[in-house]
Amino acid sequence: MLACSQLGRTLPRPESRALLADVTFALERGEVLAVVGPSGAGKSTLLRLLNRLDEPTSGTVLLNGTDTHSLAPRELRRRVGMVMQRAYLFPGTVAANVAFGPKQQGRVISPDDIDALLSHVGLDGYGSRDALTLSGGEAQRVAITRALANEPEVLLLDEPTSALDEAARHGVETLLESLIRERHLTCVWVTHSIEQARTMADKVLAIETGRVTGYGPVAEVLRA
Amino acid sequence: MLNYFFHSQLALGIAECVVAALLALAVMLLARRRAPGLLKELPVAEIRGVAQIVAVGAILAFMLRGPQWTSVLVLAGMMLAAASIVRKRAKRIPRAFALALISICAGAGVVLAVMIVFGVIPLKITMLVPVGSMVIANTMNTQSLFLDRLRGEVTSHVGEIESALALGAGSEAAVLPYLNAAFRACLIPSVDNIRSLGIVWIPGIMAGMVLSGASPLFAALYQFVVLTTIFSASALACFVSSHLVTRRIFSAQEQLVLR
Numbered sequence: 001m002l003a004c005s006q007l008g009r010t011l012p013r014p015e016s017r018a019l020l021a022d023v024t025f026a027l028e029r030g031e032v033l034a035v036v037g038p039s040g041a042g043k044s045t046l047l048r049l050l051n052r053l054d055e056p057t058s059g060t061v062l063l064n065g066t067d068t069h070s071l072a073p074r075e076l077r078r079r080v081g082m083v084m085q086r087a088y089l090f091p092g093t094v095a096a097n098v099a100f101g102p103k104q105q106g107r108v109i110s111p112d113d114i115d116a117l118l119s120h121v122g123l124d125g126y127g128s129r130d131a132l133t134l135s136g137g138e139a140q141r142v143a144i145t146r147a148l149a150n151e152p153e154v155l156l157l158d159e160p161t162s163a164l165d166e167a168a169r170h171g172v173e174t175l176l177e178s179l180i181r182e183r184h185l186t187c188v189w190v191t192h193s194i195e196q197a198r199t200m201a202d203k204v205l206a207i208e209t210g211r212v213t214g215y216g217p218v219a220e221v222l223r224a
Numbered sequence: 225m226l227n228y229f230f231h232s233q234l235a236l237g238i239a240e241c242v243v244a245a246l247l248a249l250a251v252m253l254l255a256r257r258r259a260p261g262l263l264k265e266l267p268v269a270e271i272r273g274v275a276q277i278v279a280v281g282a283i284l285a286f287m288l289r290g291p292q293w294t295s296v297l298v299l300a301g302m303m304l305a306a307a308s309i310v311r312k313r314a315k316r317i318p319r320a321f322a323l324a325l326i327s328i329c330a331g332a333g334v335v336l337a338v339m340i341v342f343g344v345i346p347l348k349i350t351m352l353v354p355v356g357s358m359v360i361a362n363t364m365n366t367q368s369l370f371l372d373r374l375r376g377e378v379t380s381h382v383g384e385i386e387s388a389l390a391l392g393a394g395s396e397a398a399v400l401p402y403l404n405a406a407f408r409a410c411l412i413p414s415v416d417n418i419r420s421l422g423i424v425w426i427p428g429i430m431a432g433m434v435l436s437g438a439s440p441l442f443a444a445l446y447q448f449v450v451l452t453t454i455f456s457a458s459a460l461a462c463f464v465s466s467h468l469v470t471r472r473i474f475s476a477q478e479q480l481v482l483r
Contacts, residue, residue, distance in 0.1 A: 078392035
């Protein structure tokens with residue numbers, strides 16, 4: 001489903017600093033890869049290379065066997081969704097936020113479908129609410145719904161609960177876990193929590209200072 | 225009071241400039257904590273401004289004796305200079321000089337040409353250069369405001385813009401709300417100038433026309449013409465700029481470059 005080989009990014013001159021180098025992994029459909037490592041290790045950079053928000057300077061990414069360089073960035077990003085650390089909702093209603101992605105592809109998502117999606121993430125009747133007045137946890141649920149409305153084949157999760165308080169964090173994590181299981185989502189989940197990696201992931205990729213320090217099944221990499 | 229000390233027109237003019245420049249410095253000194261950088265910039269800007277305007281006055285005096293087409297050369301030179309000034313305000317926007325030059329030429333150039341074709345602005349050095357310079361200068365200011373505001377909007381909404389890109393939006397769609405905000409903001413002064421015309425502001429050109437013997441009513445109407453021409457040129461330049469700037473702040477792979 002998603003595989004990358006020798007993936008890396010080096011900043012252009014004069015900095016010429018390698019942000020990430022030689023990342024290789026492969027995920028089957030429905031598998032979850034937890035990316036762990038300290039802050040600044042290059043975890044978010046990896047996600048940004050996978051959907052080409054940043055340009056890789058080396059290596060290849062294959063989505064269902066197709067080199068992502070041969071896909072238009074818009075097409076790639078529709079197929080590889082992303083939820084960031086913060087929700088970054090757009091001004092307007094919650095429903096408009098959810099409909100944003102499909103609208104970019106000229107697809108209209110019906111109000112009933114939006115309600116159903118929102119209901120699924122515990123936001124019944126939120127469609128007409130002003131997106132910018134939501135709490136952190138609610139906003140992140142909308143951001144997840146917004147990403148799922150595009151029906152992505154792969155979902156990239158960049159520490160989606162790190163900016164939330166304890167109560168909201170637990171709710172959003174539980175939601176993500178159930179969504180991933182129900183929908184057999186292929187996920188790359190950047191997390192600080194080893195516990196979360198153990199519960200949710202099939203494979204683990206450990207990164208430190210832009211280099212892979214471990215990769216393999218959870219039981220193997222997170223033995224300690 | 226200055227009249228009492230200075231009897232020649234030139235000496236009086238210089239004295240008036242000194243008073244005006246010192247007053248501007250005094251105001252900036254009072255407000256120095258708000259923008260310390262501006263206090264350093266102002267004296268240089270004042271010296272540069274006075275030198276330039278005196279040079280233009282001298283050139284204008286010389287040109288009045290020459291052929292009419294030379295005024296087009298002067299306006300072209302002004303557009304080049306304006307683009308270079310805009311570039312300095314448009315920090316971190318790649319290839320900003322070309323962007324500003326194309327936009328100013330498209331805005332001020334096209335609008336001035338239309339007004340000349342209709343005979344609203346006579347093809348005479350004495351009219352074309354002063355009115356043209358007003359149009360170009362205001363277009364330049366609006367361009368600087370537009371690009372400065374756009375840079376601020378984009379750099380403070382990187383998350384929202386990249387979220388839109390990550391959802392499959394094109395670069396134009398992702399930056400559209402911020403382009404619109406910058407476009408609206410930079411045209412507010414021009415609209416307010418038209419709105420306040422005569423009530424808050426009686427601009428110099430009208431006073432000049434009345435002083436030189438034109439009917440006050442014609443001078444008043446012509447002032448409206450000048451201000452709406454300025455607005456059209458500024459808006460057209462920003463419209464062109466808003467289309468060109470997207471390609472400069474995003475890469476070909478629709479990645480946000482301005483961060």
